[in-house]
Amino acid sequence: MEKGKTQLSRRSFLQLSGVLAGAAALAACAPAVSTGGQSGAEEPAAQSTALEMYTRLTNNEQLDTLSARYQDTHAGSQLTVSAFDGRDMLTKLTTAIAGGLPPDLVMIDIAFTAQFADRNVLMDIGPIVDEANMREDAFKGYDVGTTWKGKYISYPMWSDCSALYYNKKLMADAGVPSLEGPKSWTEVVEQATAVSGLGEDIWGFLTNVTSSGATWFLWAPFMWAAGGQTFNADLTGTEFDSPPALSAAKLWVDMYLAGLAPIECVSGTWGDVEGLFTSGKSGMLLSGPYMVGLMAGQYPELDYGITLIPGPEAGAASSFVGGDGMSIIEATRQKDAAIEAFRWMTDAALMKEIAMENNGTWIQGLPPRNSAADAEYLEKFPNYAVFIDALKVGTLVNHPAIFEIDKPLKLAFEKMMLEQVAVEDAMAELDAAGDEILQRYNSTQ
Amino acid sequence: MVSLSVRLQRLRYRQAFWAWVFLSPGLVYFAIFLILPVLASVYISFTNWDILTPPRWVGMANYTELLQNSTIQRAILNTFYYAAVTIPVTIALGLLLALALNRAFFGRTFFRIIYYLPVVISAAATALLWMWIFQSQVGLLNHLLAWAGLPKQSWLVSPLYAMPVIMWTGIWQSLGWSVVVFLAGLQNISEMYYEAAKIDGADSGQLFRYITWPLLAPTTLFVLVILIIGSLQVFGTVLIMTDGGPLNSTTVIVHQVYINAFQYLRMGYGSALGIILFLFILLLALTNLRLFGSSTAH
Numbered sequence: 001m002e003k004g005k006t007q008l009s010r011r012s013f014l015q016l017s018g019v020l021a022g023a024a025a026l027a028a029c030a031p032a033v034s035t036g037g038q039s040g041a042e043e044p045a046a047q048s049t050a051l052e053m054y055t056r057l058t059n060n061e062q063l064d065t066l067s068a069r070y071q072d073t074h075a076g077s078q079l080t081v082s083a084f085d086g087r088d089m090l091t092k093l094t095t096a097i098a099g100g101l102p103p104d105l106v107m108i109d110i111a112f113t114a115q116f117a118d119r120n121v122l123m124d125i126g127p128i129v130d131e132a133n134m135r136e137d138a139f140k141g142y143d144v145g146t147t148w149k150g151k152y153i154s155y156p157m158w159s160d161c162s163a164l165y166y167n168k169k170l171m172a173d174a175g176v177p178s179l180e181g182p183k184s185w186t187e188v189v190e191q192a193t194a195v196s197g198l199g200e201d202i203w204g205f206l207t208n209v210t211s212s213g214a215t216w217f218l219w220a221p222f223m224w225a226a227g228g229q230t231f232n233a234d235l236t237g238t239e240f241d242s243p244p245a246l247s248a249a250k251l252w253v254d255m256y257l258a259g260l261a262p263i264e265c266v267s268g269t270w271g272d273v274e275g276l277f278t279s280g281k282s283g284m285l286l287s288g289p290y291m292v293g294l295m296a297g298q299y300p301e302l303d304y305g306i307t308l309i310p311g312p313e314a315g316a317a318s319s320f321v322g323g324d325g326m327s328i329i330e331a332t333r334q335k336d337a338a339i340e341a342f343r344w345m346t347d348a349a350l351m352k353e354i355a356m357e358n359n360g361t362w363i364q365g366l367p368p369r370n371s372a373a374d375a376e377y378l379e380k381f382p383n384y385a386v387f388i389d390a391l392k393v394g395t396l397v398n399h400p401a402i403f404e405i406d407k408p409l410k411l412a413f414e415k416m417m418l419e420q421v422a423v424e425d426a427m428a429e430l431d432a433a434g435d436e437i438l439q440r441y442n443s444t445q
Numbered sequence: 446m447v448s449l450s451v452r453l454q455r456l457r458y459r460q461a462f463w464a465w466v467f468l469s470p471g472l473v474y475f476a477i478f479l480i481l482p483v484l485a486s487v488y489i490s491f492t493n494w495d496i497l498t499p500p501r502w503v504g505m506a507n508y509t510e511l512l513q514n515s516t517i518q519r520a521i522l523n524t525f526y527y528a529a530v531t532i533p534v535t536i537a538l539g540l541l542l543a544l545a546l547n548r549a550f551f552g553r554t555f556f557r558i559i560y561y562l563p564v565v566i567s568a569a570a571t572a573l574l575w576m577w578i579f580q581s582q583v584g585l586l587n588h589l590l591a592w593a594g595l596p597k598q599s600w601l602v603s604p605l606y607a608m609p610v611i612m613w614t615g616i617w618q619s620l621g622w623s624v625v626v627f628l629a630g631l632q633n634i635s636e637m638y639y640e641a642a643k644i645d646g647a648d649s650g651q652l653f654r655y656i657t658w659p660l661l662a663p664t665t666l667f668v669l670v671i672l673i674i675g676s677l678q679v680f681g682t683v684l685i686m687t688d689g690g691p692l693n694s695t696t697v698i699v700h701q702v703y704i705n706a707f708q709y710l711r712m713g714y715g716s717a718l719g720i721i722l723f724l725f726i727l728l729l730a731l732t733n734l735r736l737f738g739s740s741t742a743h
Contacts, residue, residue: 267691
C-alpha cells in the first residue's frame with residue numbers, strides 16, 4: 001500500500017474533526033440518563049424507587065434526617081430532598097413541571113398551593129387522607145387551605161401561625177395592670193400607649209408590612225377577628241372595603257400615626273422589627289412560633305408572654321394559619337411510591353416523636369395534627385400552647401392570585417402610614433385593585 | 446480545461462463552505478441560546494401564558510395593559526431617574542479617578558485594585574453590605590451621624606432616600622469598571638501630543654480640554670453605552686435592598702419583569718415589559734452612536 005494513501009491529509013483531518021465536534025455537540029444536547037423516576041424510563045420495581053421532593057427549606061436538618069430514615073425503613077428506596085430558597089421555589093417547581101421533569105412530592109407554602117392546584121398539577125389526595133382519617137386530625141384552621149375546587153390537594157406538613165408576643169417587663173414598668181397580654185383592641189392600644197411612654201426609643205407595638213406576605217400573616221388576622229372576610233363567597237372580588245377590614249386597618253394606622261410604632265414597621269425589613277423586640281425596646285410584636293426557639297437560645301433573659309391576636313372585643317381572636325403542606329405531583333411516574341412516602345412523612349406518631357426530640361419543633365414549625373400536638377406535647381412545651389390554639393381559631397387566604405394581591409395590600413398600608421392617605425380611600429383603592437386582579441385571573445381560566 | 450476564473454470561483458465557494466462549517470458551532474449556539482429566546486419572547490409577549498398551561502393569543506392586550514398600569518409607569522420613571530443620576534456620576538468619578546491613577550505615585554497598584562474590587566463582588570453581597578451600613582436603627586452610617594451629633598436618618602425605609610441609596614450602591618459597584626476602561630483609554634493616548642502642547646505653552650487645563658478629552662471620546666462613548674445598558678437593567682440591589690418599596694419608590698423595569706413573570710406567572714405580560722425595555726435600550730444606544738459616534742471616528 002502506498003504511504004500517501006494511509007496518511008490522513010490535513011483537509012480530511014479537519015473534516016473528521018468537524019464531524020466529531022458536531023457529534024459531541026449533539027450528544028451534549030441529549031437528555032442525561034436519570035437515576036430517578038423522571039427520566040421517562042419504565043417505572044422501577046416497587047421495592048426500588050428513587051423519589052424526589054421539592055422544598056423551600058434550605059439546610060433543614062430534620063428533612064435530611066427524615067430522608068435518611070425513609071431510606072432505612074424502605075429498603076432499596078431513596079428520597080432526595082431538593083431545597084430551593086423561598087423566592088426560587090415557585091419558579092423551580094413551575095419550570096420543572098412544565099419541562100416534564102417534575103418532582104414526585106412537594107412541600108409548598110400552603111398559601112400558594114391553590115396556584116398549582118388550579119393548573120391541575122397536584123393529585124387529589126382526598127381518598128388517601130380520608131382512608132387514614134387524617135382530615136379531621138389536622139387543625140381546624142387548615143380547613144380552608146388544603147382544598148381547592150372540591151379537591152383535597154395538600155396535607156399540612158408543618159405549622160406556622162401568627163400570635164402576639166409581649167414584653168412582660170416593659171408592661172410592668174408601664175403600669176399595665178394585667179400581664180396576661182391584651183385581650184381586645186382597646187387593650188392593645190392602651191398597653192402600647194403605656195409602654196411607648198417609657199422612653200423615646202421604646203415602642204408600644206411592632207408589626208411589618210414590607211416582607212413578602214407579612215401583611216397577610218400579621219394584619220389579616222385582625223380583619224378576620226373583627227368578622228371580616230378576604231374574598232366574597234364566589235371568589236370574584238375582595239372585601240377590603242368592608243367595615244371589619246376598615247376597622248382593622250384603622251387600628252394599625254392610628255397606632256403608627258400616634259407614634260406607637262416605628263417607621264421600620266412600614267418599610268423596614270423583618271430583621272429590623274424583630275431586633276427591636278429582642279433588644280427589649282418594644283412592648284408588643286406580632287410573629288410566629290419560631291421566635292420561641294430564637295428567644296430561648298439567644299435572648300433567655302427576655303421575659304415575654306404570648307397571646308392570641310385579639311378581636312375588637314374580648315373573646316374574639318384569629319391567626320393566619322400557615323406553614324407548608326405536602327402534595328403529590330399528578331405527573332409523578334411513581335405514584336404508589338409517592339403515596340407511600342406521603343403517608344410515611346405525614347404520620348402523626350413520627351411528627352410527635354421528632355418534635356419531642358427537638359424542643360417541640362417539627363421541621364420548621366409545629367406539628368399540624370391534634371394527635372401529634374397532644375396533651376403530652378403541650379405539657380412539655382407550654383410556650384407553644386397559644387400557637388396550637390391559634391391553629392384552631394385561625395384561617396388562611398386561599399386563592400391562586402394571593403401572591404399578586406400582596407403587592408397592592410402592602411402599598412395600601414404604605415400609603416396610609418407614610419402618606420397619610422385616608423384609610424377609607426386607600427382601602428377602597430386596594431379593594432378595586434384586588435377585584436381587578438381576581439377578575440383578570442378568572443377571565444384567563 | 447477549466448478556466449482560471451472558474452477555478453477561482455470554486456476556490457471561493459470551498460473557502461466559504463469551510464468558513465461556515467467552522468463558524469457553525471458558534472452560530473448554532475448563538476441561534477439556540479440568543480436568537481430563539483428573543484423571538485420566543487416576542488411571541489410570548491402577545492400571549493397569556495403561565496408556563497403550566499398552553500399560551501393563549503391576546504394580541505396587544507399585554508402592551509396596552511402595561512402602559513396603563515401606574516406601577517409600571519412608576520417603574521419606568523424610576524429606571525430613567527436611576528440612569529440619569531448614576532451614569533453621569535459614574536463617568537465623572539471614573540474619569541477623575543482614572544486621571545489620578547494614571548500618574549506615577551507610591552501605592553498606585555494597590556489603589557487600582559481597591560477601586561476595582563467592588564466590580565467582582567456579587568450584587569447580593571454588595572446589597573447586604575450597604576443594607577447593613579444604611580440600616581436605620583443599628584447601621585454604621587447612623588452610628589457615625591449620632592457620634593457627630595447629627596440626627597439619625599431613615600435611609601432605606603424612607604421614600605425620599607431609598608432610591609439615592611440604591612443609586613449610590615450602583616455607582617460604588619460600577620465605578621471600578623469605569624476607572625479601568627478610562628485608564629486603558631488614557632494609556633492609549635500618545636505622550637507625543639502632550640509634549641508638543643507643552644512646548645506650545647499649554648497648561649494642564651488646556652491639555653485635558655484639547656487633548657485628553659477629545660482623544661478619550663471613543664472610550665467615553667463605550668463607557669456611556671455600556672452604562673446605559675447596565676443601569677436600565679438594574680435589578681439585584683433593588684430586589685434585595687428594598688424589593689421596590691417603600692411606596693414603589695425604588696421599583697424598576699426589570700424588577701417588574703421579575704415580579705410579573707416569575708412570581709405571578711404572567712409570562713406574557715413580563716415578556717411585553719422586557720420588549721419595552723429592549724426598545725428603550727436600543728433607542729438610547731442608537732441615539733448615542735448617532736450623536737457621538739461620528740465625533741469619535743478619528
